Amino acid sequence: MAALESQEMVTITVNDVDLQVPKGELIVESVKRLGLEIPIFCYHPRMKPVGMCRMCLVEVGFKQQDGTVRKMPKPQAGCTLPADNNMVIYTDSEMVHRDRKGVLEFLLINHPLDCPICDRGGECPLQNNTLFYGPSTSRFTEVKRHALKAFPLSKYVTLDLERCIQCGRCVRFTEEISGDSQLAFRFRGASMQPSTFQMHEFESKFSGNVIEICPVGALTSSRYRFRARPWDLATRPAICTNCSNGCNIWFDYRAGKMVRINGRTNEAVNEEWTCDRGKFGHDWYNSERRLKQPMLRKGDKMVPVSWAEAYEAILQACPPSAGKMGGLVAGTVSNEGLYLFQKMLREVFGSNHVDYRWTRNRLSSSHPLSVGANPSNKLTPIAAYELFDSALIFATALADEQPMIYLRLRKGWSSKGTKVVVFADRPVEEKGFAALTVHYRPGSEDHVAEGLLKAGLAAGKVMVPGEVREKIEALSFDRIASFCDVTEGQFRQAVDLLSGTGVVVSSQSLLDLPEGVKTLEILADFSNGLGFDFNCYALGANDEGAARLGVLPDRLPNGRPLAEPGLDTAGILDAAARARISALWVVEGDPISRYHEKGDVVLALENVDFLIYQGTLANETANYASVILPMEAPAEQEGTYTNVEGRVQRMIQVVQEPGDAKQAWRIFGEILLRSGHSKPYFSASEVMEEIAQVVPSFGEVTYDRLEGEGLHLPLATSTDVLSEVN
Amino acid sequence: MGLLKDVVKPILGGMTLTARRAANLGKNIVTIQYPDEMREQYQRSRWRHYLTRYDSGLERCIGCSLCAGACPARCIYVEAAENTDTERYSPGERYAVRYEINMIRCIFCGYCQDACPTGAIVLRKDFELANYKREQFIYTKEMLLEKYPGQNLEPYRSKVTGVEAPIYTG
Numbered sequence: 054m055a056a057l058e059s060q061e062m063v064t065i066t067v068n069d070v071d072l073q074v075p076k077g078e079l080i081v082e083s084v085k086r087l088g089l090e091i092p093i094f095c096y097h098p099r100m101k102p103v104g105m106c107r108m109c110l111v112e113v114g115f116k117q118q119d120g121t122v123r124k125m126p127k128p129q130a131g132c133t134l135p136a137d138n139n140m141v142i143y144t145d146s147e148m149v150h151r152d153r154k155g156v157l158e159f160l161l162i163n164h165p166l167d168c169p170i171c172d173r174g175g176e177c178p179l180q181n182n183t184l185f186y187g188p189s190t191s192r193f194t195e196v197k198r199h200a201l202k203a204f205p206l207s208k209y210v211t212l213d214l215e216r217c218i219q220c221g222r223c224v225r226f227t228e229e230i231s232g233d234s235q236l237a238f239r240f241r242g243a244s245m246q247p248s249t250f251q252m253h254e255f256e257s258k259f260s261g262n263v264i265e266i267c268p269v270g271a272l273t274s275s276r277y278r279f280r281a282r283p284w285d286l287a288t289r290p291a292i293c294t295n296c297s298n299g300c301n302i303w304f305d306y307r308a309g310k311m312v313r314i315n316g317r318t319n320e321a322v323n324e325e326w327t328c329d330r331g332k333f334g335h336d337w338y339n340s341e342r343r344l345k346q347p348m349l350r351k352g353d354k355m356v357p358v359s360w361a362e363a364y365e366a367i368l369q370a371c372p373p374s375a376g377k378m379g380g381l382v383a384g385t386v387s388n389e390g391l392y393l394f395q396k397m398l399r400e401v402f403g404s405n406h407v408d409y410r411w412t413r414n415r416l417s418s419s420h421p422l423s424v425g426a427n428p429s430n431k432l433t434p435i436a437a438y439e440l441f442d443s444a445l446i447f448a449t450a451l452a453d454e455q456p457m458i459y460l461r462l463r464k465g466w467s468s469k470g471t472k473v474v475v476f477a478d479r480p481v482e483e484k485g486f487a488a489l490t491v492h493y494r495p496g497s498e499d500h501v502a503e504g505l506l507k508a509g510l511a512a513g514k515v516m517v518p519g520e521v522r523e524k525i526e527a528l529s530f531d532r533i534a535s536f537c538d539v540t541e542g543q544f545r546q547a548v549d550l551l552s553g554t555g556v557v558v559s560s561q562s563l564l565d566l567p568e569g570v571k572t573l574e575i576l577a578d579f580s581n582g583l584g585f586d587f588n589c590y591a592l593g594a595n596d597e598g599a600a601r602l603g604v605l606p607d608r609l610p611n612g613r614p615l616a617e618p619g620l621d622t623a624g625i626l627d628a629a630a631r632a633r634i635s636a637l638w639v640v641e642g643d644p645i646s647r648y649h650e651k652g653d654v655v656l657a658l659e660n661v662d663f664l665i666y667q668g669t670l671a672n673e674t675a676n677y678a679s680v681i682l683p684m685e686a687p688a689e690q691e692g693t694y695t696n697v698e699g700r701v702q703r704m705i706q707v708v709q710e711p712g713d714a715k716q717a718w719r720i721f722g723e724i725l726l727r728s729g730h731s732k733p734y735f736s737a738s739e740v741m742e743e744i745a746q747v748v749p750s751f752g753e754v755t756y757d758r759l760e761g762e763g764l765h766l767p768l769a770t771s772t773d774v775l776s777e778v779n
Numbered sequence: 780m781g782l783l784k785d786v787v788k789p790i791l792g793g794m795t796l797t798a799r800r801a802a803n804l805g806k807n808i809v810t811i812q813y814p815d816e817m818r819e820q821y822q823r824s825r826w827r828h829y830l831t832r833y834d835s836g837l838e839r840c841i842g843c844s845l846c847a848g849a850c851p852a853r854c855i856y857v858e859a860a861e862n863t864d865t866e867r868y869s870p871g872e873r874y875a876v877r878y879e880i881n882m883i884r885c886i887f888c889g890y891c892q893d894a895c896p897t898g899a900i901v902l903r904k905d906f907e908l909a910n911y912k913r914e915q916f917i918y919t920k921e922m923l924l925e926k927y928p929g930q931n932l933e934p935y936r937s938k939v940t941g942v943e944a945p946i947y948t949g
């Protein structure tokens with residue numbers, strides 16, 4: 054909703070009922086307060102009104118001094134009409150009904166009426182409005198307009214020009230929300246058509262949203278094309294696990310198979326949007342490669358076995374409490390699964406060799422900048438990005454890595470004028486609205502950070518401890534520029550722009566750089582010295598959860614650091630390659646394609662005696678496995694996920710798991726039970742109860758409290774950790 | 780006493796009824812010798828479904844699932860796909876790759892026929908639907924689709940004897 058200029062209240066009368074509304078509120082919104090609805094096409098609460106379709110016509114008048122109402126001679130568009138004192142609105146008069154019929158008749162003149170084959174049929178605003186407000190028959194006998202049908206705008210979006218009613222929602226979305234301005238109108242009048250510039254591909258990270266907001270079937274999904282009709286589908290709420298933002302989605306399925314993903318409103322996270330990676334990235338649920346049955350290596354063949362046999366084999370091959378097992382996990386496992394994974398490794402196999410981090414460098418968990426409830430990594434909430442005066446985006450392709458933060462930041466820029474400064478080594482989407490975009494030489498991030506800090510010190514804006522200051526001041530801008538191609542002027546300009554309330558955004562992908570840790574530290578000094586919120590966000594769907602739940606070699610779930618830490622990812626891989634650990638348990642993901650040193654992984658997988666691969670899909674890693682355990686995908690299980698800002702959100706079982714697959718927490722729970730280390734866990738919520746008791750920042754979490762927008766976990770203060778130690 | 784009232788009287792009563800029926804033997808017979816004879820059907824009798832074709836031979840069904848949506852027994856399953864220039868099943872963009880009706884669940888209400896925008900699915904007069912296995916009642920697209928346009932136009936002829944079931948004209 055457009056931010057209201059003033060909160061002054063005015064009295065309007067809607068259908069003879071008096072109503073207090075803020076001055077300037079659009080009438081189409083005001084009538085909702087009475088539970089009334091004005092039919093609309095082009096109006097969208099999150100975009101500026103344009104009054105293009107005329108569907109929302111209402112009769113308007115003004116109360117005169119003598120109490121009579123003087124009506125305007127013509128109806129007005131409710132979506133562009135701001136409320137004012139003494140306004141009188143009729144949404145139900147005969148004139149309004151006649152006008153709506155007329156508007157719909159005009160809209161339908163050129164509409165092909167191919168509803169039976171249209172993917173929007175059954176959930177189409179044009180169908181609905183015609184049914185409720187339109188004429189029941191057509192008087193049009195002339196020849197209809199003909200235009201492009203089923204034109205692929207991109208690999209995701211198909212355009213049917215005949216169906217378009219020229220409401221401009223799609224064009225405005227790309228201009229106002231996603232900011233890539235990929236769509237525009239060509240021609241005028243009846244031949245007006247939305248199109249990309251010069252008909253090139255519709256390239257956007259958020260193109261899927263236009264499918265959902267198009268009020269007719271003009272823009273449809275190429276992936277969903279003809280796969281089902283809305284009444285064939287069942288739908289359940291779910292969380293997207295394709296990145297760390299945790300967008301809320303509707304998961305539509307048919308006959309037990311995933312069919313499509315739509316955005317679900319959560320004002321705190323994704324409003325109502327999704328990114329293309331989320332919207333079109335769930336096809337693997339139906340993949341042929343899904344693992345269905347536990348497999349055990351007998352000789353050089355993998356044979357299907359029962360779960361009991363698989364567990365037996367694992368417990369036999371891996372002696373309990375010997376500390377000879379390493380555990381590596383990727384971030385699409387639920388909180389419950391992650392917690393029990395580390396518990397199993399620690400209690401059953403007596404090993405602290407457990408890690409979820411696949412970046413080249415890993416901060417020790419006591420490092421103030423690591424993710425997972427560390428006080429210096431502020432994890433600024435996504436919704437807060439609307440409010441900052443300035444922001445520094447450092448070395449992260451924001452639209453790819455943190456799509457929802459990107460959208461909010463852009464919203465902040467368009468509503469509040471946030472000054473955005475971007476440092477990137479490649480072309481990025483933010484360029485379109487950034488006050489300053491600086492491209493540096495790839496791989497020189499640490500020098501760029503130094504340059505920033507130096508410019509900040511020079512401008513007297515940044516306070517840092519003495520020894521840091523000395524080190525930085527010893528550097529010269531020329532020398533810095535020789536490494537990273539960024540000039541003193543650019544650094545100074547950037548520092549000039551960063552003022553007021555602000556935020557620095559980077560992500561864990563920085564740690565993939567050889568000098569990642571150094572870069573982060575300098576950047577944090579810069580940010581803190583400037584009084585900004587420093588953020589280094591997690592990347593995987595549940596990386597933030599993994600860090601907080603202690604899936605780490607050097608920290609327990611209760612926050613206590615380990616005196617003798619286990620091995621981290623690199624250590625585990627190395628130990629496996631040298632056969633210093635005898636077993637490796639890999640959960641989800643494909644380490645071979647994920648880790649920067651493919652060779653290290655292959656060496657580890659080849660040399661470890663006993664490899665347990667637990668996952669949803671067969672992949673290269675699975676080829677090396679001694680035991681394969683099929684795991685349920687996120688939407689096939691009960692569980693919770695912790696997103697990038699520390700918000701715990703609930704996932705319910707949407708579709709049936711394939712074959713014999715089990716939920717991650719159940720697998721670990723059963724190993725714990727078999728080896729006599731714990732009571733049985735009967736449900737995921739029981740696991741969460743235990744987590745709430747053990748992990749300080751999860752203290753408030755119960756499944757009941759996760760309804761709606763989920764629960765935002767507090768950042769652990771440094772005293773939490775300390776009190777545990779003492 | 781009891782013997783007369785409880786035994787003899789009911790027997791006589793029953794026999795009288797039999798005698799009365801016997802006297803009418805040969806008149807007003809309602810039983811027919813199916814399958815040698817077929818009972819006449821009403822014009823609007825609805826039995827087995829067919830998927831029809833246009834005169835051009837193209838399928839009428841566009842895979843829109845409206846029949847499935849209208850079906851109160853939820854016994855129709857439609858899966859659509861896109862026609863291509865080289866592989867064209869129906870006019871327009873869309874056709875049904877898979878079309879199934881579960882005849883055990885069907886209540887022969889004809890709503891599907893009513894809902895169909897192209898007149899593709901129709902219920903005709905083939906009532907000889909008995910079969911041995913449950914699976915045999917899942918009618919697939921191959922079973923439902925006419926071989927040529929108008930293949931199964933009424934009236935219906937028995938599968939067993941070839942005798943025609945007349946249409947009741949009143």
Ligand code: SF4
Binds near residue numbers: 268272
């Ligand atoms: S394609 Fe859809 S959203 Fe875009 S102008 Fe046409 S009707 Fe509106």
Ligand code: SF4
Binds near residue numbers: 891892
């Ligand atoms: S006749 Fe009625 S019950 Fe049978 S398939 Fe058609 S709609 Fe369904």
Ligand code: SF4
Binds near residue numbers: 841842875894900
């Ligand atoms: S039979 Fe008719 S209603 Fe059913 S899918 Fe085919 S065209 Fe649509």
Ligand code: FES
Binds near residue numbers: 106109
């Ligand atoms: S909704 Fe008001 S003109 Fe379109």
